[in-house]
């Protein structure tokens with residue numbers, strides 16, 4: 001059951017950017033409202049500027065984002081298939097939000113981890129913010145797909161893992177127990193392409209995952225790394241705010 005929104009929030013959402021509305025609605029356990037003109041209100045009373053007012057390069061958005069920067073690239077609609085990503089929607093993450101939602105250190109994150117049954121295995125993900133419940137719903141729906149799709153998701157190579165993203169100082173969302181890697185033997189990852197580096201343009205896009213599998217994850221709030229120019233097609237992470245923002249509330 002989603003928590004009822006406080007009255008102050010309902011009032012202050014009027015005139016708010018769609019993306020901020022989506023963000024507040026997607027993290028009801030930590031975000032309790034928006035204070036005009038520019039403050040996200042955390043449920044502990046802290047205020048975070050929605051837009052820090054700086055004009056940034058892509059690298060600066062990646063390493064020093066404000067909450068608004070997470071929405072700079074719209075997540076494409078489900079009907080965009082095959083995907084031809086030229087941007088990285090979701091790869092910019094405002095870390096303080098995820099720390100507040102899921103824990104800011106391994107001991108705190110693991111306190112919230114619970115077991116989800118994943119095709120004969122147990123995986124551990126956060127129960128905060130409904131993540132475990134939504135991942136279980138993904139498993140239930142995947143189980144209903146025709147057999148030919150099963151090879152893409154029955155094997156998982158991991159969920160929780162406190163670490164930085166390979167080749168960067170930015171924390172992976174696996175650190176918060178809200179991401180899962182599946183079907184590694186059918187996966188494509190931009191770093192596996194010979195000669196690919198962060199300083200060059202991303203290599204030509206590659207993907208072998210079928211639309212049917214991706215759609216199940218997206219339906220339950222998980223974005224897909226296959227919609228990134230820096231593709232990582234085994235990777236799904238719980239980012240309901242981005243899926244909300246592609247068809248924002250009115």
Ligand SMILES: [Zn+2]
Pocket residue numbers: 174179180181234235236
């Ligand atoms: Zn991953």
